[in-house]
Amino acid sequence: MSSITSVFVPIHREGHKFTIIFAAVTVVLFLLWEPLGWLGVILTLWCLYFFRDPDRVTPTRQGxxxxxxxxxxxxxxxxxxxxxxxxxxxxxxxxxxxxxxxxxxxxxxxxxxxxxxxxxxxxxxxxxxxxxxxxxxxxxxxxxxxxxxxxxxxxxxxxxxxxxxxxxxxxxxxxxxxxxxxxxxxxxxxxxxxxxxxxxxxxxxxxxxxxxxxxxxxxxxxxxxx
CATH class of the missing domain: 2.70.70 (Glucose Permease (Domain IIA))
Structure with a gap:
């Protein structure tokens, strides 16, 4: 479960529009030629991964x-x-x-x-x-x-x-x-x-x-x- 949650985490709001754009282009690529569509899927998943925003546990001691x-x-x-x-x-x-x-x-x-x-x-x-x-x-x-x-x-x-x-x-x-x-x-x-x-x-x-x-x-x- 920990390995799954380390990948599927919320994404930063800056990534929302890029994910939509990548996904829309992927649909078009599938219509043009299926292998290009799968390339679009890979790039869309990379976009989600790039904009991930995981929680972190920060040390708070002074200094x-x-x-x-x-x-x-x-x-x-x-x-x-x-x-x-x-x-x-x-x-x-x-x-x-x-x-x-x-x-x-x-x-x-x-x-x-x-x-x-x-x-x-x-x-x-x-x-x-x-x-x-x-x-x-x-x-x-x-x-x-x-x-x-x-x-x-x-x-x-x-x-x-x-x-x-x-x-x-x-x-x-x-x-x-x-x-x-x-x-x-x-x-x-x-x-x-x-x-x-x-x-x-x-x-x-x-x-x-x-x-x-x-x-x-x-x-x-x-x-x-x-």
Missing amino acids: LVISPADGVVNMITEASPPEELGLGDMTRTRVSIFMNVFNCHVNRAPVPGRVERVAYRPGKFVDASLDKASEANERNSMVIEREDGEKVVVVQIAGLVARRIVCDTREGDMLAAGERYGIIRFGSRLDVYLPDGAAPLVAVGQTAIAGETVLADQLLAEPHHL
Whole structure:
């Protein structure tokens, strides 16, 4: 039963119209030539799978930074947050998670807090797995201020075949850790800029699960008092 429920889950509302379009095209393909119709069935099932929106169980302890996306950690580096956020040139540890067309693309908040800033910037659509995608590609950046005043940056980046970034969150909104806040249609990437002093607990090549995988634990960097 668990394997069945892991596949047949609700889909994100962004996928409704695409599923209808794929299904309608499939009917037409069957009328034209049956083998093409079966190809349409496969593509329609893929569309349903792509827009799946499963529930996740999110760790909620203070100091944790949770993965905002399903995918593979393809880069960990030091970089400055996007300039449109106005956070200055100070570098932070940036964890990049690449989502291919088979990953769940629903994005989730990495930390709880108030959305201080949301900034969209148009750009190119180069391969999201490349380092230059952080600067060159279309992106939507968000600053979440935690209760302790620490600011965490998460950036949605369009990829080679992605053509729409959806962010349902507005400035002033309150988010819980792991709460859904947007989606990117088709291959793309999310960058998380960790709080100062937080060391990543993941490695390049590791698979991350949105809303569940712990990217960093800031409390590990703090001294323990006996």
